[in-house]
Amino acid sequence: MNKNINHLSFSICFISFFFLFFFMLLNFFFMIYFIMNNYVLFLEWELISFNSMNIVMSILLDWMSLLFMMFVSLISSSVIFYSKSYMSSEVNLNRFILLVLLFVFSMILLIISPNIISIFLGWDGLGLVSYCLVIYYQNNKSYNAGMLTALSNRVGDVMILMVISWMMNYGSWNYIFYMNFMANDYSMNLISLMIIIAAMTKSAQIPFSSWLPAAMAAPTPVSALVHSSTLVTAGVYLLIRFNELLMNIYVIKILLILSGLTMFMAGISANYEFDLKKIIALSTLSQLGLMMSILSMGFYDLAFFHLLTHAMFKALLFMCAGMIIHMMSNNQDIRFMGGISFYIPLTSLCMNISNLALCGIPFLSGFYSKDLILEMVSMSNLNFFIFYLYYISTGLTMFYTIRLLMYLMVNDFNLMSIYNLYDEDYVMLKSMMMLLMMSLISGSLLSWLIFSYPYMIYLPLNLKMMVIYVSLLGMILGYLISKMNFYSVNKFILSYNLSYFLSFMWFMPNLSTYILNYGFLNMGQKLVKNIDMGWSEFYSGYGMFNIIKNYSSIYFIFQMSNYKIYLFSFIIWMMMLMFMMLMI
Known part of the structure; x- marks a missing residue:
């Protein structure tokens, strides 16, 4: 009986993988055609027509939705292929795969929707399925994390429902038809405010940040999917679609400050953390703050560019973390790891490249988007507070990444006296290699595809080199801190209460x-x-x-x-x- 169940589960895995991979290729070719011909396809499918009432399913296919769907399909196909090995001991593997497929379907529905009703269906689908996936391992910690995730996201769901009710004034929920000439309307300003609050809940900006690290209770393949291209990016994508409304209202300035503080807070908290998955989750929070802040400055194309490049290396990073946790007897504390590059070189290679892409090392995928964002910030007419938030957060990214690499790769192995580390799980490695290639080439590929003309940015030499300065400073500090006991340094430099405040996300979990x-x-x-x-x-x-x-x-x-x-x-x-x- 068990053999039949396993055989059925593996069959579902393979069918899902091939279906998503084929869908990714289809999206890729359509996307190239749409970009070359500057083509937008708007489809309306009438479901019910009763008297004067029509219920219509609308689909918007343009280069942005096709490109995003391509990335979501690629990452989810890799995650499902990876789950075949990672979750092989799971009794209900087919239930897990079907939940992941439902999750991906909800995200695709959200991506292709020009209609606020169908956006809400995808949006609520993401919240509901994410709750099911977070509580997948059934224990108290998972239930608490799942409830925190679901209730935080409910705030955003309520905001979208209120947007739907306000949009009844306009006679249609297809917002793309009247976004331009209704932008200064009072109702549209209220709608913009609600959209911003909804996006802040989904993308975990302050004060809704605490659910993102708590969602680590989910299985690692789910974390790879959630933190790269699905749940947390839904808020950013919604704001990109509504970007024409947002530039005229004052609340966008508040969003700029809150997202900058989110980026800063996550970078500091990651340096105090010893849980491998939580460090990567906090790095996701930091990058989401970067996307939201550049979006609130008006550069929605740069936010979308960074969203896609970040999706690739973040999914790879979680897959590597899952493989390392598997080999360490399900231990997640980085203080017990060390020297793993000698025993699992291929996994370590993937881990290092994805970490360096996160830091923005030249010519990896993260470099193209992060460097462009920071140079546009340097050129913009902003105050020093926002400027320093950007650059200090960039330095902190380098700081916690080098600290993580030192703990994992360089320091002594601390887990057991007898251990057996192996690097021969070829199912996991194959799915990781696909994302590794994309982490190397997606930055340059997207910079050629998205931008019809290259950004030419003239800056003074010191501002041009500022990214390198803060990165080098972060690298040196990360190296020094990993060589000594961090908490003894804190007791020497900072008071205990201040270090407690900094390490616990500014008491955000307690507050929320x-x-x-x-x-x-x-x-x-x-x-x-x-x-x-x-x-x-x-x-x-x-x-x-x-x-x-x-x-x-x-x-x-x-x-x-x-x-x-x-x-x-x-x-x-x-x-x-x-x-x-x-x-x-």
């Missing part, structure tokens, strides 16, 4: 979970105690019951028909009469 929960639960306890079990209970159910019970016990005594009770009552009655006569 414990304080809210404690406040509401405490209020609920007081309501139950003082109202449900207090006055209302005393004067309603319980109180009435006591009164009726006491009276019924008295009536019961009279109904016993004893002679002495009648005699006793006669005596009391006579005494009362005498007392009344005396009073008169």
